[in-house]
Amino acid sequence: MKSTGFIWKGIRHYRSAYSGVLAGAAVGAMVLLGALMAGDSVQESLTKSAKLRTGKIAEIFSGGERFFRDDLAVRNGGSAMIYLKGQVNVEERAEGQVQVMGVSEDFWDFAPQETSVNLS
Structure with a gap:
């Protein structure tokens, strides 16, 4: 028997398993494509x-862990802020990795509209 005969007999015998693999590959490809689009x-x-x-x-100019004088921001038409x-810690509870920002009054001029800060 030629090798092509073995191939066709194998395909016929395992067609249900092969169709399951083909369907699984098709569903997997569709899921990946949908996830990419989403x-x-x-x-x-x-x-x-x-x-x-x-x-x-x-633009934002960050000095890492160094501080700069606020006149650097004023000279460049910006606003100074501290970002740490x-x-x-509040009573018995603690929250780690929070962003602490200290800004001057002119910082709020960059906002697109009237803003309010909720500190609660």
């Missing part, structure tokens, strides 16, 4: 949301 949609939504929240902010990572 991921792109979510990424675009998050990018749009971030652009709306940043308002007129175009910290921990909040």
Whole structure:
């Protein structure tokens, strides 16, 4: 018997298993494609949301763990702020890795509209 005969007999004999593998591969490909499309949609939504929240902010100059004088921001038409990572302790509870920001009054001029800060 030729090798092609063995191949066809094997395909006929294992057709249910092969069809299951083919269906699984097709479903897996569709799931991956759907996740890719949904991921792109979510990424675009998050990018749009971030652009709306940043308002007129175009650039950020970070000194890492060093501080600069605030006149550096004033000379460049910006606003100075302090951005640190910290921990909040309230009575018996603690929350780690919070963002602590100290801003001046002129920082709020960069907002796209009237903003209010909820400190509760």
